[in-house]
Amino acid sequence: MITDAPGDMTSDVSSDMTAGMTGDMTTGAIPAAAISAIGAGAVAVLGLWWANTPAVVGLDGWLTGAGRITGLLAGYAITVLLALMARIPVLEHGVGSDRLARWHSMGGRYVVCLAVSHTLLIIWGYAVTDGTGVVSETVTLNLTYPDVLKATVAVLLLVGVGIVSARAIRPRLRYETWFHLHFYTYLAAWLAFGHVLADGNEFIGNRPAQLAWYALYIGVALVLVWYRFLTPIRQALLHRFTVTRVIEEAPGVISIHIAGRRLDKLKIEPGQFFRWRFLTRGLWWSANPYSLSAAPRRSELRITVKDLGDHSRGLARIRPGTRVLAEGPYGSFTARRRTRRKVLLIAGGVGITPLRALFESIPAAPGDLTLLYRARTSEDLVFRTELEQISARRGTGLLYCVGPRSVVGDPFTPHSLTALVPHLPDHDVYVCGPTGMTGRVIPALRAAGVPRRRIHHESFEF
Amino acid sequence: MRRAIFAVIVTATGLVLLLSFKPHNVTAAAERPGVVSDPPAGDANGQAEAPATSGKKGTGTGKGTASGTDKGKGTASGAGKAAPKVTASPGSWSGDGASLGETAGEKVVGGAVADTRFGPVQVQLVLSDAKITGVQVLQAPQESRRDFSINSEALPILDQEALAAQSAQIDTVSGATYTSDGYVQSLQSALDRAGL
Numbered sequence: 001m002i003t004d005a006p007g008d009m010t011s012d013v014s015s016d017m018t019a020g021m022t023g024d025m026t027t028g029a030i031p032a033a034a035i036s037a038i039g040a041g042a043v044a045v046l047g048l049w050w051a052n053t054p055a056v057v058g059l060d061g062w063l064t065g066a067g068r069i070t071g072l073l074a075g076y077a078i079t080v081l082l083a084l085m086a087r088i089p090v091l092e093h094g095v096g097s098d099r100l101a102r103w104h105s106m107g108g109r110y111v112v113c114l115a116v117s118h119t120l121l122i123i124w125g126y127a128v129t130d131g132t133g134v135v136s137e138t139v140t141l142n143l144t145y146p147d148v149l150k151a152t153v154a155v156l157l158l159v160g161v162g163i164v165s166a167r168a169i170r171p172r173l174r175y176e177t178w179f180h181l182h183f184y185t186y187l188a189a190w191l192a193f194g195h196v197l198a199d200g201n202e203f204i205g206n207r208p209a210q211l212a213w214y215a216l217y218i219g220v221a222l223v224l225v226w227y228r229f230l231t232p233i234r235q236a237l238l239h240r241f242t243v244t245r246v247i248e249e250a251p252g253v254i255s256i257h258i259a260g261r262r263l264d265k266l267k268i269e270p271g272q273f274f275r276w277r278f279l280t281r282g283l284w285w286s287a288n289p290y291s292l293s294a295a296p297r298r299s300e301l302r303i304t305v306k307d308l309g310d311h312s313r314g315l316a317r318i319r320p321g322t323r324v325l326a327e328g329p330y331g332s333f334t335a336r337r338r339t340r341r342k343v344l345l346i347a348g349g350v351g352i353t354p355l356r357a358l359f360e361s362i363p364a365a366p367g368d369l370t371l372l373y374r375a376r377t378s379e380d381l382v383f384r385t386e387l388e389q390i391s392a393r394r395g396t397g398l399l400y401c402v403g404p405r406s407v408v409g410d411p412f413t414p415h416s417l418t419a420l421v422p423h424l425p426d427h428d429v430y431v432c433g434p435t436g437m438t439g440r441v442i443p444a445l446r447a448a449g450v451p452r453r454r455i456h457h458e459s460f461e462f
Numbered sequence: 463m464r465r466a467i468f469a470v471i472v473t474a475t476g477l478v479l480l481l482s483f484k485p486h487n488v489t490a491a492a493e494r495p496g497v498v499s500d501p502p503a504g505d506a507n508g509q510a511e512a513p514a515t516s517g518k519k520g521t522g523t524g525k526g527t528a529s530g531t532d533k534g535k536g537t538a539s540g541a542g543k544a545a546p547k548v549t550a551s552p553g554s555w556s557g558d559g560a561s562l563g564e565t566a567g568e569k570v571v572g573g574a575v576a577d578t579r580f581g582p583v584q585v586q587l588v589l590s591d592a593k594i595t596g597v598q599v600l601q602a603p604q605e606s607r608r609d610f611s612i613n614s615e616a617l618p619i620l621d622q623e624a625l626a627a628q629s630a631q632i633d634t635v636s637g638a639t640y641t642s643d644g645y646v647q648s649l650q651s652a653l654d655r656a657g658l
Contacts, residue, residue: 046480056484065481110469126608144580145608146639197637199608204637205615 030094038080045076048209052202063125068201071118075196075213077111078189079220086220087227087275092330097273097289098458105165112162115155115192147194154191157184179286193217232277232287232325238262241324243278244300246316249382252307253350254316255293258324259300266329268296269336270357271430274328276303283314287327291354293383295361304382306350333458335362338428340454344421345371346412346441348433349380354458355432356383359390366395370421374401374411374437397421412440414447425449431457568595573652575601576644580609583644585624587652594628597621597649602641612638620645629653 049069056065084091084104091100127137142149164173164181196213197203203210239260247255258276275287293304305312333354343364347355352373359371371391375381381400391398399420401411410416418424429450431441438457445455572586581603588596599617603609616638623632630650634642 050480053484056481056486061486062481065484066477069477069480106465109466113470114473198639199637201611204612205619205635210636 030090031099034091034095041076041080042073045072048072048202052206058128060125060128063121063128065125067118067121067125070114070121071196071200072202074111074114074118075192076216077107077114078185078192079216081107081111082185082189083220083223086223087231087327087330088223089227093332096332097330108165109162112158115158119152119155145195146198148199150191151195154188157188157191161185161188176286189217228327232327235327236323236325239266239326241301241326243318243320243322243324245320246318248316249304250379253304253380253382254307255302255304256315256318257300257302258326260326261299263296263299263301266296268292268301268329269334270295270361271334271354272329272331273354274301274303274326274330277325277327278315278318279323279325280314280318283318287325288312289330291331291333291357292329293353293356295357304350304353304356308350331458333430333432333456334358337430337456338362340426340428341365342368342423342427343370344424344427344429345369346374346429346431346433347371348374348437348441349376350382351433351437351458352382353432355430356387358430359387359396364394364396367397369394370397370399370427372399372401372411372420374433376402376404378402410440412437412444414444417444418448425451428454428456431455567591569656571652571656572600573648573650573655576647576651578603578640578644580640583641583648585645585648585652587649587656589656589658592656592658594625597624599645602644613641616641617645624649629658 046069049065049072053065053068056062081104084100084107095103123134123138123141126141127134130137130140132140142152161181161184163169164178170178197210203213239262241258241260243256244259245255245257247257249255270292273289273291275289277284277287290303290305292301294302305315307313307316331354335358341364343362345355345359355371359369362369371387373381373387378400381402387398390396401408421427424445425448427450429445431438431445433441442455442457446452567590569589570586571589573584575582575584577583581601583602584600586598586600587594588598597620599621602613602617604613616635619635620632620642624630630646630653632646632649634646
């Protein structure tokens with residue numbers, strides 16, 4: 001039903017990225033509301049089990065009961081996972097895309113565990129009841145219970161996707177392969193749907209429960225189709241994005257200028273990103289998140305991309321005139337998060353892109369804004385000329401740190417940060433860079449006295 | 463990693479707690495001997511619980527034997543479990559108005575046996591002046607606990623549908639597709655035999 005929905009399943013891959021931050025005060029209510037809604041659904045599902053279970057008797061009663069609960073939760077949670085990735089605007093803005101992706105990836109592992117537990121517990125429980133072995137019970141279940149064979153395929157698909165998403169294997173896969181494998185989760189959800197209604201103790205003869213289950217799945221399917229399929233098409237028709245220029249900024253780093261109509265309607269804030277789908281052979285099938293690397297102009301946007309994988313490498317060959325579908329703007333890594341007069345931006349590598357847009361546009365008096373820019377070599381410093389012009393015009397601080405760590409040492413220690421930036425604890429700090437870097441910077445900032453709620457970070461991973 | 467372990471522990475604890483809050487015996491007094499070995503006690507368990515089970519499912523005049531197969535299997539082990547299974551064939555399924563069959567002016571017409579994937583289904587009708595006043599299920603799959611629990615939900619629904627429709631044009635009960643199909647076939651054949 002929704003296997004053809006375009007778009008990527010997660011956004012924590014490819015080059016620069018998204019927003020979302022722990023302890024952000026302005027958006028704290030929406031994540032809490034989202035968590036509460038998810039929890040309420042889980043309680044409702046457990047209530048369904050509770051209402052339909054008169055007693056738990058004997059070992060098989062315990063096993064089957066546990067199997068039913070895990071099964072119900074898995075069936076419910078897979079819709080939550082799909083909904084988290086459905087690009088629902090209130091979640092994208094309020095929770096932040098990178099946090100959604102984290103929830104999705106944690107929840108994904110959890111759902112795979114639930115589905116596997118459900119399968120094993122039910123087989124075991126039924127085997128104990130029938131006094132047969134688990135192998136023969138497995139055969140019986142698959143061959144005689146309606147739709148169970150399909151559900152077995154579904155659980156194997158989920159386990160397969162879980163394995164390739166695991167930390168150990170994932171880096172060895174091309175992003176594209178991994179991305180395509182994720183579509184099988186739609187197939188798994190669809191395959192598993194039948195056996196819930198056909199065999200689920202809670203659903204047989206329980207019309208309201210059946211209708212609620214249908215409503216849940218159909219609702220999520222509609223949301224997916226609407227936000228991931230129809231909305232990008234509508235935006236494309238309205239804004240007609242087209243590539244106008246492709247410029248090499250540094251070795252392996254390119255900027256793409258994209259023209260569009262009625263950009264003011266998008267209400268873009270510097271620091272945000274779009275999911276871009278370039279309509280050329282080899283690129284059209286995936287929408288990748290790239291931040292705007294300049295404050296939006298009236299009819300032109302700019303993104304800057306580092307060569308980090310097949311997709312970003314393919315972008316270097318894009319010709320002006322290429323049509324683009326864009327979803328967005330997304331992300332809350334913007335000036336709205338700021339609570340103090342003084343602002344420090346810390347960029348690592350190509351993580352400069354959203355910070356470049358903020359450096360240009362975030363309101364600040366001369367002396368109140370500082371950019372710390374870490375790069376491996378001086379050739380890797382993209383936007384150097386632009387940054388220096390902005391710095392001169394706005395009277396802001398601009399500090400580079402260039403060179404391998406073995407030579408220059410760790411630039412992100414509490415001591416060095418305090419020495420570089422006077423009154424550091426009074427700043428809002430925006431951090432964007434590779435995970436390894438943000439993992440060192442954030443503890444150093446905390447140690448230097450910056451409260452957690454004033455550290456805003458955006459991570460991008462390969 | 464810590465979060466993963468936390469999630470596993472919370473889920474497992476939650477599961478055990480949820481399950482432990484449910485009653486674990488059907489009639490508390492007789493539970494222990496029944497479960498361990500004593501066949502008569504096991505049977506008593508099954509019997510004792512029969513009205514409760516059938517009452518919940520709304521089938522009305524549930525016969526103890528059939529219900530015993532359902533839950534009795536959970537409690538009574540060994541010999542106590544086999545017995546009801548064997549005896550529970552005709553008449554073990556209750557039917558709406560089935561008890562009216564004996565009164566004067568009523569006619570009982572049996573339907574053909576319809577074979578389904580899970581076993582045969584057969585119904586008989588109680589007719590009064592060419593009107594269906596009762597449906598009795600003579601046989602339906604009940605070999606496994608699942609069959610029994612599915613059919614004990616579905617058959618009363620089908621009975622009511624048949625009484626309401628006064629024909630075999632009735633809706634399939636979802637979750638019990640095969641039984642529904644067999645039921646409709648047998649019902650249609652009974653109606654054909656009755657010349658309706």
